[in-house]
Amino acid sequence: MEINDQTVAAVAAIAKNAGQRLLDVFSPDARPVDRDELQRVAARNEQVSADGLRDALHELRPDARFIDGDLETTALPDSGEWWAIDNAEGSVNHVHGLAEWGVSIALIVDRRVELAVFRQPIGDLTYTARRGFGSWLNGSRLTVAQKNDLDIAIVGTGQAEARQVATYAHIGRSIETMLEHAFLVRATVPSTFPMLLIAAGNMDAFWQYEPVLPGVAAGSLLISEAGGLVTTIDGGPWAPGASTIAVGSPAVHAALISVLAVGA
Numbered sequence: 001m002e003i004n005d006q007t008v009a010a011v012a013a014i015a016k017n018a019g020q021r022l023l024d025v026f027s028p029d030a031r032p033v034d035r036d037e038l039q040r041v042a043a044r045n046e047q048v049s050a051d052g053l054r055d056a057l058h059e060l061r062p063d064a065r066f067i068d069g070d071l072e073t074t075a076l077p078d079s080g081e082w083w084a085i086d087n088a089e090g091s092v093n094h095v096h097g098l099a100e101w102g103v104s105i106a107l108i109v110d111r112r113v114e115l116a117v118f119r120q121p122i123g124d125l126t127y128t129a130r131r132g133f134g135s136w137l138n139g140s141r142l143t144v145a146q147k148n149d150l151d152i153a154i155v156g157t158g159q160a161e162a163r164q165v166a167t168y169a170h171i172g173r174s175i176e177t178m179l180e181h182a183f184l185v186r187a188t189v190p191s192t193f194p195m196l197l198i199a200a201g202n203m204d205a206f207w208q209y210e211p212v213l214p215g216v217a218a219g220s221l222l223i224s225e226a227g228g229l230v231t232t233i234d235g236g237p238w239a240p241g242a243s244t245i246a247v248g249s250p251a252v253h254a255a256l257i258s259v260l261a262v263g264a
Helices: 005-024 035-050 053-060 091-095 165-179 192-199 213-225 250-263
Strands: 081-089 102-109 112-120 125-130 135-137 154-157 184-187 205-209 229-231 244-248
Touching: 005 035, 005 053, 005 102, 005 112, 005 125, 035 053, 035 081, 035 091, 053 081, 081 091, 081 213, 102 213, 112 192, 112 213, 125 192, 125 213, 135 213, 154 165, 165 184, 165 205, 165 250, 192 205, 192 213, 192 244, 205 250, 213 229, 213 244, 229 250, 244 250
Parallel strands: 154 184, 154 205
Antiparallel strands: 081 102, 102 112, 112 125, 125 135, 205 244, 229 244
């Protein structure tokens, strides 16, 4: 089934509708007071955004399946179409009245991300990419930064999910190592936002241990179609289900991989 401009436009419309539903329940004054409230509001966000989203995507491509559960962190089958979606990417930010949240949708075909859409209602921003046709923000083409030295680069990492205990030491060592080499090191959630900044040239590189596919699938295509590189942390080919991811503009990416190898 062909993926064309009409497919991208249809997915963007679906994401925009879901994002509007999240915007309708957003308040910049939101401040959860305890874990129960945080979890309750986050669950509401997931339900509000999800309302009708999967049905719309299924109608668009009836044979595509949805990535859930273990498939978010393990290799996909070699063939078939899969939707990797996050109904409320950055819901923890939404819950705290912050602007960095949205709806992420990626279409994976035969283990390659072929289409990506990210909708950020705050700012009225729609990011789109189709393999071979570039990355775009509200109709303007995106290009990664052209820096050639890590020592002037803004780089970052972050948790993929809370309570990923096995990643704590890796994250800590990698940040400590990178602080000695990069101009500025950021640690932030969710994964999508630093990846959007890299695609747009505002940031230079990002790495993550134990990523979840809905958190990195769209960003991976947006970056590669903007001229960036997407690999594993050891520099190998990245594919959905890989246990690490490293992305960035070409020159900075090469230096990033080298430095992370030293700190491993």
